[in-house]
Amino acid sequence: MLVGDANCRPWLPGTLPRSIVTQPRACRELSSCLPRKQTQTSVRPERSLRGGNILMKVSEKDVAYVADLANLELTAEERAGMLRDLNSILDYVEMLKELDTSDVPPMAQVSDRYGVDESRQGSERFSYATRDDAIEGLRKSLTQDRALENAPDSDGTFFRVPKVIER
């Protein structure tokens, strides 16, 4: 069953492949699954975002280092703006330190906790999300031509890029 149409034919009404209108399994009860522990926290009063002394957390050197990690060059003007904005935003997010989170588990995904079969354990909870490991499974692979269509440069078989030279 294929999803997507490599020739971009519009979907005919009522002809959507069954694979993307799969009928769900029987309904399950959803309830919150974390322990009921209450964390006592005091909530800060409103405070001005712009006021106060901004402690410089990020230096020009840091900006250069992070830009390097992110594969951005940035003009001198952009770097100056980034220095100002990052410091002001990081000063603002500092308020998170007021909360004691030593006993709080991190939440990386909503679906860790909601929409799973809670009668099951571990990865079994997400068994609905797995499928057969088939070469042409849900969607037909793109042809080489199609896959290269958006490439700024290719030789018809591969993406073409400048020489790889150590910086």
Next chain:
Amino acid sequence: MDLTTLTIDSARAAVQERTTTAYALAEAHYARIQKEDGQIGAFLTLSKDRALEQADRIDRMAAEGNPLPALGGVPVGIKDVMSTCGVRTTAGSKILNKYIPPYDCTAVARLEAAGAVILGKTNCDEFAMGSSNENSGFHPVRNPRDLSRVPGGSSGGSAAAVAADMAVAALGSDTGGSIRQPAAFCGVVGLMPTYGRVSRYGLIAFASSLDHIGPLAKTVKDAAIVLRTIAGRDPMDATSTDIPVPDYVAELDKSVRGMKLGVAKEYFGDGLDDDVKQAVESAIDRLKGLGCEIVPISLPHTPYAIPTYYLVATAEASANLARYDGVRYSQRANGVKTLSEMYRRSRDEGFGAEVKRRIMLGTYALSAGYYDAYYLKAQKVRTLLTRDFEEAFRKVDAIVTPTSPTAAFRLGEKSNDPLAMYLADIYTVTADLAGIPGISIPCGETKEKLPIGLQILGKHFDEAAILRVAHAYEQAHKSGH
């Protein structure tokens, strides 16, 4: 009959009964776009061939007397962060200026399979990062209700298109409020479903643990029809769940009498505009009049939502946007000599200021030595924010709040102050972080005649409850009771 003021049901019925044709409906909307969109700027790309071909198909079905599917002949707009096969998809970014996807987003495919006519792609903040649509890499969108003001963001083009009758409904995406806030600013209905309710396959990723697709529409019922069409498990998106999709439309008319609605004091504090406060309070009174029980609640961690959001979202964005490298997606800087130079210069030229700012912040928050202090800390506070809602939903069926602290602001008013702009999302980011559904519906106007939004938040996978409350309010508001 004015063909551009119809709802989904009335448009479909008119095509079915042959009082008009899907072709005429599409043409009427294109004519309206031609006339209005020069000054509004809601559309980036029109997909006229695809639309008229689909309209023809629907008209043939109607002519043969076959029953039309739920959105048969209904003209819709699609936010330009959703891939459309053969139709340029930019995510509002210069870096995808010429990108033509080879496949369709599942939500788009489902709408089209239900008979919808895809008019084109709507403008948005670049990679959905913004609250005013001023971050579009092409041009800003203006609010149809007042052209000197923003339509909200990031789904500003979708909201403006629906508000200006250039589309019957539209799809948007919501990562921190990007469906609900523009819906509020433009005076339309905007629904963010539960995380996992609607497949994101084919959605250009911004922050994967927060991204949602949902409808913007003229009525609550229309939003319910679109949600019913696009919701449900999709094997192409592992985060879409297989929890059954109820018939949201059938649930709309159930009584709201006896429903418990929470009102959280944290959503009515400093910074809330007086007119907005008044309108939301009288909306709450009206719901009380409809038989709902109003319950005071507290969501104590609310003040920490914005910093949490901007760490989680930017960290995820910095990873998601690493793929724009000048190799695969159409845009590469000219005259580059080395691979590294190609990456840097292509990204420098292709990304706008806000996108660069968020990539930098996210990269910093994930970098060695800062991961625990920023990213991990934010994930822990995200748990606390989610627990706030769990506690509240033990006592209430839904929570009512303002959608945004103010009505639409002026273009340029906040564009030089990232933090002030981030605070426009203060009442909406919490639902994205917790993964719960939320809807914004119009609930009056400010003294300056700008629309005000009422937000209704619900339990995970209980869109039916918030749609029901929204529908009851809408009907009462319309008839003045």
